Amino acid sequence: MRLDDITEAIGDTPLVRLDPAVHGLENIDLYAKLELLNPFGSVKDRAAWQMARPLLARGAPGDTVVELSSGNTAKALALLAGMHGRPFRSVTNRMKVPEIKELLLLLGAEIDELPGRSECLDPTDTDDPLTRMYRELAGAGGGYLHTDQYFNELNVEAHVHGTGPEIVKDLDGRAPDYFIACVGTAGSSTGVARVLRRHNPDVEVVGLVGAKSDFIPGIRTIDEVYEVGLFDPGVYDCLATITADDAIDGLLTLVRRCGILTGPTGGGAFQGAVRHLRTVDAGLTERKTAVFIVCDRVESYLSYVRDRRPEVFGRPPRRNSIRTLTDAEVAAAPALAPAAAQRWALEVDPLVVDLRSPHAYQALHLAGSVNLVDEVLAGLLHAGLPFDRRRPVLLVCPVGEKSARYAALLTRMGHPDARSLDGGIIAWRDAGLDLVR
Secondary structure (H helix, E strand, O other): OOOOOHHHHHHOOOOOEHHHHHHHHOOOOEEEEEHHOOOOEEOHHHHHHHHHHHHHHHHHOOOOOEEEEEOOOHEEEEEEEOOOOEEEEEEEEOOOHHHHHHHHHHHOEEEEOOOOOOOOOOOOOOHHHHHHHHHHHOOOOOEEEEEEEOOHHHHHHHHHHHHHHHHHHHHOOOOOOEEEEEEOOHHHHHHHHHHEEEEHHOOOEEEEEEEEOOOOOEEEOOOOHHOOOOHHEEEEOOEEEEOOOHHHHHHHHHHHHHHEEEOHHHHHHHEEEEEHHHHOOOOOOOOOEEEEEEEHHHHHHHHHHHHHHHHHOOOOOOOOHHHHHHHHHHHHOEEEEEEHHHHHHHHOOOEEOOOOHHHHHHHHOOOEEEOOOHHHHHHHHHOOOOOOOOOOOOEEOOOHHHHHHHHHHHHHHOOEEEEEEEHHHHHHHHHOOEEEE
16 A cells, blocks of 8 residues: 555554454444554544644644644644644643653644633633633634634544444445444544434444543543533433443453553443443344444553553552542542631631642632642552641542542541532632632
């Protein structure tokens, strides 16, 4: 195969049937669409090129390609922009995977971490990173080529014209009976589902979202998906939740049993697919087919896996981790509503620990609080209790979910009075209580 341009290698990825001995399904053939074999390493290569191509064609020399992304879309756009002699700017509210940040810097990207009142994409919040970016681009008077992946229909069209038809073609002109997809920007799941339903109106489409307060690269939580402009709940017959543990379990299975070097998103898709399909497998009287997408490669997520499964790398399990908490422990963690927290703070002068990113903290925070990003606090806790037991602690995060977990862990470790701000910084703001810069 000879190509004149690397973009000609985007698409036409293999559809691989998985050995039934791996997944255990008796009446369903399970196929993996290997989007990790795109030239830049992920399913986002398709959407990035579909969105960037018309902008690059009409933009002025020197215009900067810009996108709100800290992952695969940013990587693909950085490469495409560089090929066309343009700079690329990755705007993000938080870089959570170190390897991705290092790779983007290697590719020559400018990384702009915007502050915001929350670390969620909330279009109604004027200090949200997405809104802040739109405002900045509008006021710049040109010079930017914004691909706008969360609202750009070309994100979906990349899969209407590519991924979906390829699946049908490789199944001999038939759509699968089941399509299981992780939901990020919702571009791939929406586009593929649209094509599959043209060939089989009865195809069952299952959307996989992350568990609350969990982080799986490339997958949004059930709360976050409703903040994405391309997300339409009507696309999916059902939404199912998966955890980071599910994603890593699936990753290890695909890597070790199937030779597929998937990242956590593909691992989560596999695990979610098998879990869902087992509920229907035993009752089937005829053979069915199912497809899921392997979105990207494992190499960029080694620190993510190492942090959650140190034993995989021959390291001892981490002590004092929020990942070891039970639901009952988290539910029992002391929490205070904003007004009660304000009164309590005046009475006992607690140490107020804000777990958000430095940029979000700098934008607005509780007076007198200290900023310990959750990953930093997690590292401190592995070595033991870092706070004086004689001083109460109030933990603060965007919506009160992560802070509740840390309050529960501090309680387990013997701190006599560690509490969480119920509803987080957003509830404090909505209650009209003071925040400082």
